[in-house]
Amino acid sequence: MPAVRTCMTDAEPGMVVESERGFPSTRYDLLAALDHIFRHQLDYQRRFYWPAFMMPLYVAIVRRLAATSELPDKQVSFGPVRNVHCDVLIIGPCGSGSAAFEFLKNAGLNVVLADGARSSSRGSSRAIGYYEGGEVVVLTDRGLGLVTPRAILLATGIAESGLAIPNADLPGVLLPSALRVLASRGVVPGSRAVVVRNSDLLDSVTEDLETLQIRLVKNFPDPGNTRRIIGRHRVEAVDAAEVLGSTTRYGCDIVILLGARVPSVELAHQAGCKLVHMDGVWCLKVDEDFRTSVPSVFGCGSVTGLWDPKAQTASGEGAARSILKTLGGT
Amino acid sequence: MVVDKKFACLCEDVTLEELRHAIREGFHDIEEVKRITGIGTGPCQGKQCLQSFRLLLAEETGKPLDEIGLTTPRPPVRPVAFGLWLSNNDGGSE
Numbered sequence: 397m398p399a400v401r402t403c404m405t406d407a408e409p410g411m412v413v414e415s416e417r418g419f420p421s422t423r424y425d426l427l428a429a430l431d432h433i434f435r436h437q438l439d440y441q442r443r444f445y446w447p448a449f450m451m452p453l454y455v456a457i458v459r460r461l462a463a464t465s466e467l468p469d470k471q472v473s474f475g476p477v478r479n480v481h482c483d484v485l486i487i488g489p490c491g492s493g494s495a496a497f498e499f500l501k502n503a504g505l506n507v508v509l510a511d512g513a514r515s516s517s518r519g520s521s522r523a524i525g526y527y528e529g530g531e532v533v534v535l536t537d538r539g540l541g542l543v544t545p546r547a548i549l550l551a552t553g554i555a556e557s558g559l560a561i562p563n564a565d566l567p568g569v570l571l572p573s574a575l576r577v578l579a580s581r582g583v584v585p586g587s588r589a590v591v592v593r594n595s596d597l598l599d600s601v602t603e604d605l606e607t608l609q610i611r612l613v614k615n616f617p618d619p620g621n622t623r624r625i626i627g628r629h630r631v632e633a634v635d636a637a638e639v640l641g642s643t644t645r646y647g648c649d650i651v652i653l654l655g656a657r658v659p660s661v662e663l664a665h666q667a668g669c670k671l672v673h674m675d676g677v678w679c680l681k682v683d684e685d686f687r688t689s690v691p692s693v694f695g696c697g698s699v700t701g702l703w704d705p706k707a708q709t710a711s712g713e714g715a716a717r718s719i720l721k722t723l724g725g726t
Numbered sequence: 727m728v729v730d731k732k733f734a735c736l737c738e739d740v741t742l743e744e745l746r747h748a749i750r751e752g753f754h755d756i757e758e759v760k761r762i763t764g765i766g767t768g769p770c771q772g773k774q775c776l777q778s779f780r781l782l783l784a785e786e787t788g789k790p791l792d793e794i795g796l797t798t799p800r801p802p803v804r805p806v807a808f809g810l811w812l813s814n815n816d817g818g819s820e
Binding site for chain 1: 730731732733734736742771773774775776777778781791792795796798799800801802803804806810811813
């Protein structure tokens with residue numbers, strides 16, 4: 397995807413991954429000179445609107461500079477939208493959703509799981525929008541599906557967030573889930589890691605580093621102590637501030653950023669559910685029966701602000717019981 | 727030497743400096759800052775950057791964090807190929 401630093405394609409073993417090209421190439425990018433000329437950012441929104449008669453030229457040139465890469469052009473065919481009616485639609489990758497799925501399935505209900513995870517038997521399915529009347533659009537390998545459920549359970553979980561440290565866009569900077577995916581596929585991204593965090597989720601990262609035999613060089617519990625990430629084409633070191641204003645350099649080839657855990661409340665927000673502010677983030681508000689403020693929409697797991705895995709599973713089962721009661725099951 | 731940049735939004739290349747600049751220009755509402763800088767409008771739709779954006783907004787405006795709301799998450803919450811929206815809605819029911 398040109399002009400952005402992220403892409404949506406999963407990296408798989410054997411795939412060749414290349415970054416976008418600059419001008420005339422990524423390796424010899426003449427446009428990098430602009431970084432030296434405009435040391436405090438090139439503010440193209442304000443710099444290129446005067447004199448007015450030059451505007452068409454600015455638009456023609458500046459917009460082109462912003463995206464000089466090309467996208468592969470291919471013909472893709474899309475299947476028709478499928479309509480799905482079910483008793484319960486469970487949305488989200490949170491473990492509490494799987495617990496609720498098992499419970500409701502065993503109770504004999506027609507349950508659809510849109511969990512965002514890819515499995516060899518079911519492919520992938522992801523809820524992408526909540527629409528009026530309680531209809532949810534789901535993206536699957538075969539195209540779009542329009543799901544009309546009698547009840548919805550939101551177990552949308554949390555999203556990882558990064559930390560705004562200078563040069564955190566260098567290759568070799570990872571979030572914990574990326575490390576987990578690489579560990580599960582046996583890909584070793586480096587040999588020496590520095591962890592920078594402002595959350596307490598260190599256990600799973602330490603476990604993954606041990607599995608991949610990556611040495612933990614330094615763990616910064618406060619991101620404020622890290623000055624910058626050093627590297628030209630990829631991560632080479634991290635500079636840290638010391639007490640007397642001096643800087644210590646820690647050589648490494650991976651930096652793992654553990655930012656805040658942010659509940660994925662997008663679909664809840666679209667459904668009009670009330671949110672509550674807890675621990676610095678917005679969470680889905682549910683009552684003791686796991687009901688949200690919107691009828692027939694329930695919530696469970698980490699999206700409701702539960703951080704403990706056992707409590708999350710228990711909330712999944714509790715929500716499933718509540719749904720069963722509401723739909724008139726036994 | 728390459729100039730250090732602190733990216734708040736990696737998808738849309740928005741730096742902390744650009745956000746501060748917009749807030750100091752008088753844009754204090756989370757939606758306003760989103761619209762002027764483009765933060766949170768890329769492929770991840772704000773999943774990675776929203777929290778650091780909210781923290782910065784609280785710091786710069788002096789408002790408590792619970793008064794800083796969220797940007798409006800319109801469907802689709804994940805990127806979808808344009809062609810899919812052209813699919814016919816006659817795929818039958820299951």
